């Protein structure tokens with residue numbers, strides 16, 4: 561993975577910078593703008609900003625399609641839901657058409673819900689021939705080196721065919737995660753990394769350490785890491 565890093569003073573500066581960057585990216589696309597969101601605490605401020613002035617007014621919401629890189633298998637109104645977090649921080653406050661929302665299903669069994677999400681992704685991909693699945697994949701970095709719900713030592717790390725799979729046993733609740741082939745199928749991949757507790761893992765990510773899940777991503781385009789100074793001194 562080729563990567564570049566941008567270091568911002570603190571989480572607030574990081575969120576503002578990524579909000580500007582996301583806006584520019586969205587405005588540079590002529591058609592649909594497919595963004596896969598991440599869960600976690602770091603992007604929440606970004607989502608709040610995109611729902612506020614001046615980003616809210618400038619984003620081409622009618623062309624933006626939102627997906628999720630991973631989801632906890634809990635109802636959307638559960639405090640742990642990534643969809644719920646994005647709805648509360650962003651979606652409820654912007655004029656995005658409901659048809660442009662592509663949340664991960666959380667009904668039925670996790671395995672079957674993952675298959676339905678995969679089908680949704682493939683349907684969407686078919687509407688943009690010649691383009692990657694996503695324009696932007698936002699990712700976080702866990703303290704154990706995980707990204708999306710690709711956790712160390714899980715079978716999901718080896719999946720090269722399916723785009724979405726269920727991850728059972730890594731966390732108390734089942735997860736549904738996009739796999740490397742889907743995460744890598746994006747024009748831009750951006751990691752948002754903040755806080756001193758991420759320092760060691762960020763160092764490993766920067767070294768391209770394939771011993772951590774985040775380090776195994778091999779995107780065809782350079783990956784951008786947006787970090788705050790606490791994470792990247």
Ligand SMILES: O=C(O)[C@H](O)[C@@H](O)[C@H](O)[C@H](O)COP(=O)(O)O
Pocket residue numbers: 598599600601602603629630631632642699700701702703706707708709
């Ligand atoms: O739903 C999730 O848990 C994630 O998508 C996960 O991969 C997250 O991005 C990292 O754990 C970083 O989370 P923080 O931003 O909270 O550190």
